[in-house]
Amino acid sequence: MKKISLSIVIVSIVALAACGGGGTEKKETKKKEKTEEKAEKEVPQSIKEGKGVGAIDHVKLTEELDESMIQVGESIYDMKCASCHKLSDQRVVGPGFAGITNKRKPEWIMNMITNTDAMLEEDPAAQKLLEECLTRMPNQNVSVGDARQILEFFRKNDMETVGSKDGAIES
Amino acid sequence: MKTKFITPIAAISVSLFAMSCGQQASTEKVVTGNAAEKAYVAPGEHDEFYAFMSGGYSGQITAYGLPSGRLLKEIPVFSMYPENGYGYSEETKPMFNTSYGHVPWDDSHHIELSQTDGEFDGRWLFVNGNNTPRIARVDLSTFETVEILEIPDVAGLHCAPFITENSEYLVSGTRFSVPIPQKDVPIETYKENFSGLINYVSVDPEHGHMELAFQIEMPGFNYDLARNGKGKSHGWSFLTTYNSEQAHSLLEVNASQKDKDLMAIINWKKAEEYLAEGKFTERETSYYHNLMDEETGIVSSKEMKKTKILNPADCPDMVYFIPVPKSPHGCDVDPTGEYIVGNGKLSADMSVYSYTKIMKAIEEKNFDGEIDGIPVINYEAGLHGILEKPGLGPLHTEFDGRGNAYTTFFISSEVVKWDVETKEILDRQPTFYSPGHLVIPGGETKKPDGKYLVAMNKITKDRYLPTGPELAHSAQLFDISGEKMELILDFPTKGEPHYAQAISADKVKPNAVKFYDIAQNKHPYATLGERKSRVEREGNEVHVYMTAIRSHLAPDNIEGVKVGDKVYFHLTNLEQDWDVPHGFAVQGATNAELLVMPGQTRTLLWEPNRVGVFAFYCTDFCSALHQEMSGYVRVSPKDSDVELKWGLNEALRNNQEAANKFYEKQKQEREGLASSNK
Numbered sequence: 001m002k003k004i005s006l007s008i009v010i011v012s013i014v015a016l017a018a019c020g021g022g023g024t025e026k027k028e029t030k031k032k033e034k035t036e037e038k039a040e041k042e043v044p045q046s047i048k049e050g051k052g053v054g055a056i057d058h059v060k061l062t063e064e065l066d067e068s069m070i071q072v073g074e075s076i077y078d079m080k081c082a083s084c085h086k087l088s089d090q091r092v093v094g095p096g097f098a099g100i101t102n103k104r105k106p107e108w109i110m111n112m113i114t115n116t117d118a119m120l121e122e123d124p125a126a127q128k129l130l131e132e133c134l135t136r137m138p139n140q141n142v143s144v145g146d147a148r149q150i151l152e153f154f155r156k157n158d159m160e161t162v163g164s165k166d167g168a169i170e171s
Numbered sequence: 172m173k174t175k176f177i178t179p180i181a182a183i184s185v186s187l188f189a190m191s192c193g194q195q196a197s198t199e200k201v202v203t204g205n206a207a208e209k210a211y212v213a214p215g216e217h218d219e220f221y222a223f224m225s226g227g228y229s230g231q232i233t234a235y236g237l238p239s240g241r242l243l244k245e246i247p248v249f250s251m252y253p254e255n256g257y258g259y260s261e262e263t264k265p266m267f268n269t270s271y272g273h274v275p276w277d278d279s280h281h282i283e284l285s286q287t288d289g290e291f292d293g294r295w296l297f298v299n300g301n302n303t304p305r306i307a308r309v310d311l312s313t314f315e316t317v318e319i320l321e322i323p324d325v326a327g328l329h330c331a332p333f334i335t336e337n338s339e340y341l342v343s344g345t346r347f348s349v350p351i352p353q354k355d356v357p358i359e360t361y362k363e364n365f366s367g368l369i370n371y372v373s374v375d376p377e378h379g380h381m382e383l384a385f386q387i388e389m390p391g392f393n394y395d396l397a398r399n400g401k402g403k404s405h406g407w408s409f410l411t412t413y414n415s416e417q418a419h420s421l422l423e424v425n426a427s428q429k430d431k432d433l434m435a436i437i438n439w440k441k442a443e444e445y446l447a448e449g450k451f452t453e454r455e456t457s458y459y460h461n462l463m464d465e466e467t468g469i470v471s472s473k474e475m476k477k478t479k480i481l482n483p484a485d486c487p488d489m490v491y492f493i494p495v496p497k498s499p500h501g502c503d504v505d506p507t508g509e510y511i512v513g514n515g516k517l518s519a520d521m522s523v524y525s526y527t528k529i530m531k532a533i534e535e536k537n538f539d540g541e542i543d544g545i546p547v548i549n550y551e552a553g554l555h556g557i558l559e560k561p562g563l564g565p566l567h568t569e570f571d572g573r574g575n576a577y578t579t580f581f582i583s584s585e586v587v588k589w590d591v592e593t594k595e596i597l598d599r600q601p602t603f604y605s606p607g608h609l610v611i612p613g614g615e616t617k618k619p620d621g622k623y624l625v626a627m628n629k630i631t632k633d634r635y636l637p638t639g640p641e642l643a644h645s646a647q648l649f650d651i652s653g654e655k656m657e658l659i660l661d662f663p664t665k666g667e668p669h670y671a672q673a674i675s676a677d678k679v680k681p682n683a684v685k686f687y688d689i690a691q692n693k694h695p696y697a698t699l700g701e702r703k704s705r706v707e708r709e710g711n712e713v714h715v716y717m718t719a720i721r722s723h724l725a726p727d728n729i730e731g732v733k734v735g736d737k738v739y740f741h742l743t744n745l746e747q748d749w750d751v752p753h754g755f756a757v758q759g760a761t762n763a764e765l766l767v768m769p770g771q772t773r774t775l776l777w778e779p780n781r782v783g784v785f786a787f788y789c790t791d792f793c794s795a796l797h798q799e800m801s802g803y804v805r806v807s808p809k810d811s812d813v814e815l816k817w818g819l820n821e822a823l824r825n826n827q828e829a830a831n832k833f834y835e836k837q838k839q840e841r842e843g844l845a846s847s848n849k
Contacts, residue, residue: 078700079689083720083745092820093723135796138721141686141747 052123054111065156073153080140087157093135101158102167106151113147202658209650210660212239220612220673225279225298227667237623240662248307248316249277249300253763260765261774265472269321270457274303280669289336289401289617293678295379297332297341304328308379312682320381323458323478324351325368330394336401341372342408344394361419365391385446385479390543391417396501401617402508404526406440409511411499427517431494434513438489445486451479466693468771484544493548496522501567506617510555510591514565521565525555558594561587566607569614571621579606586626600656602647604630612673620675624649627668635663685749687770694772696741701725706817713738719753720745721794727802731815738777742767754790764790779806
């Protein structure tokens with residue numbers, strides 16, 4: 001299946017990125033290059049499109065919600081996310097999740113979950129949230145596959161909390 | 172040389188006197204221009220080797236980087252470690268169980284890295300506990316002590332835990348002979364009543380688990396150090412002994428009477444055959460085996476009650492002796508497996524044995540009598556040759572893989588390089604002062620990385636800024652890649668690094684665990700998500716299911732605890748990123764703190780003995796809001812009716828309602844996960 005092979009590629013990219021964190025020396029030079037380049041560097045197309053930066057450039061959704069994905073998604077949310085994000089619109093450490101799929105595109109959501117450090121460094125929307133919350137979102141090592149299930153759970157939560165979902169896709 | 176006529180004690184005092192004055196000048200002479208450059212590892216760069224040093228009386232192990240001499244980590248092994256809660260947390264307390272009860276300290280001496288085909292494979296590290304005889308295993312993917320096995324009926328397990336070329340066995344021998352089984356006898360009946368055991372502990376090739384396979388009952392000597400054969404000599408063990416006089420008082424003099432002591436030579440493949448044939452006696456005894464479960468991180472402890480004993484008198488061709496110069500210390504096998512170096516501490520010469528000649532002497536029965544049924548091989552028949560007057564007090568030898576041996580000399584305070592084949596002395600360099608063991612990366616294996624040598628010194632004196640009467644032991648790093656050894660770095664160490672092994676970083680680094688996968692956490696008191704955090708009471712036990720993530724603990728307000736309760740804080744670190752441990756400390760705890768790695772659960776017992784409201788907090792600076800990561804627990808009088816409540820950023824929840832919700836939810840999830848896993 002197409003979807004599976006895509007996610008395998010993505011997973012391996014994420015794994016590579018994780019390995020790269022080993023040497024502080026590497027990190028430092030990376031950072032340096034980035035700040036030097038920033039002036040002339042073009043804003044990536046994906047950021048302009050509101051998809052953020054990362055391995056996920058297109059997510060295909062079906063109108064109908066997938067119950068088994070929701071269950072797994074919720075259990076991962078519980079384990080890795082719930083400490084800082086509530087399901088209502090109440091902000092605690094991080095913003096509440098109610099209505100998130102109406103505000104952010106699915107690609108942005110999954111990139112934020114799986115490519116957290118890069119998003120916080122490059123994506124203006126993510127940076128704005130960091131300025132508001134003042135706690136850097138930790139990398140919780142969520143796989144792309146797991147992020148997709150969390151997204152499904154968010155869609156269900158949006159239906160329950162605000163009565164609509166996926167509103168960000170059209171905008 | 173005149174030394175021949177001086178008694179060893181006089182020689183020691185002469186050299187101590189010599190070293191206490193005027194060694195500074197010779198340091199200047201031995202350090203050359205570009206020494207700093209050779210030991211320099213730029214900021215952010217990694218060292219080429221890991222060196223694992225035992226801590227001696229600290230009971231621990233320290234990991235250093237070579238050539239920089241950077242201290243990377245202290246790994247707690249045989250001593251409780253309040254810094255991270257090792258031995259204090261409920262999970263790790265059983266690691267200290269022995270047949271003598273909970274023993275919170277030991278004296279760690281010899282490091283042995285696991286081997287595959289005669290080379291270090293970077294999987295595990297083994298180290299002995301001297302005082303309460305034990306062997307520990309450290310997992311080199313986590314740098315954590317995961318197993319400790321007690322060795323029964325021995326005393327002072329100094330001669331341990333020497334590994335065979337495929338990690339089949341860890342070989343050890345008793346330092347002190349004792350009555351076996353222990354009994355109440357006059358000490359002066361040593362010769363009739365005391366004997367010594369040589370122990371073979373098998374290592375499971377997949378998980379590294381240790382098991383006492385068999386013990387060999389030997390004459391009542393002191394067994395000191397050992398090495399196993401490799402390549403052609405694989406299947407044999409060589410152990411040095413001292414006190415073949417069988418003295419039991421003033422050993423300093425009385426165990427140094429004879430011109431030679433003995434080296435024990437053991438055919439362990441033969442021993443395996445006898446074992447399979449059932450030629451052993453089973454003895455009732457008691458020893459403990461403590462093992463950490465990989466999925467829960469909890470140590471379980473089991474008392475073992477039987478041991479298998481092989482007696483050399485009933486098992487011909489299994490054990491031999493060969494004379495070795497006076498009071499030997501090291502007994503080292505070269506990379507080819509052909510030469511065995513006997514370091515006679517009190518002898519002016521060193522004997523180098525040939526495996527081929529020893530085998531020939533055995534075949535031709537070239538024996539000079541026997542001791543307790545064990546044939547004594549003729550000294551000259553097994554000898555490759557003698558290294559004449561290399562220095563005073565040879566202790567330990569390692570090899571560079573280029574045909575050279577390097578030996579430490581305690582009394583004359585130097586390292587000597589010599590050619591194993593020709594027995595020619597090639598170089599000598601002073602050390603500061605009085606080295607015990609030395610280490611070359613891979614120096615005891617078939618393929619040494621003969622680039623550096625570290626001498627671990629017993630006496631420091633004026634090497635560093637003074638720190639009162641007690642000084643850190645000094646270590647000196649030599650570059651041995653050239654013809655002459657070159658001193659390039661001097662660094663202080665922790666405890667008394669007795670022996671070390673060093674390994675190429677490439678063999679360890681790729682396996683390093685960065686965090687524990689929280690989805691694999693099977694700890695029975697784990698809280699896998701903040702919504703599951705809660706407090707439960709069972710009689711006077713209170714269990715706090717607490718989570719930690721940057722930057723809060725949940726729950727952070729707890730009420731309903733009473734004086735006299737046993738409160739168990741089960742802290743799960745929900746982080747899934749590298750280098751984000753959280754700590755936990757609570758006022759009034761009489762044990763220690765907890766340091767919990769990402770994805771891990773650890774438990775601290777707290778027994779409040781006074782009424783009040785007490786603070787707890789994260790001890791590991793984790794984020795900008797670390798200082799805010801804290802909470803309160805209210806302690807009421809014993810007979811109080813304050814209800815058990817807890818919460819985080821909300822009104823305190825009442826036990827019943829939340830607990831019900833939690834159980835219902837958990838049940839649903841289990842079913843959900845089970846079906847999605849199919």
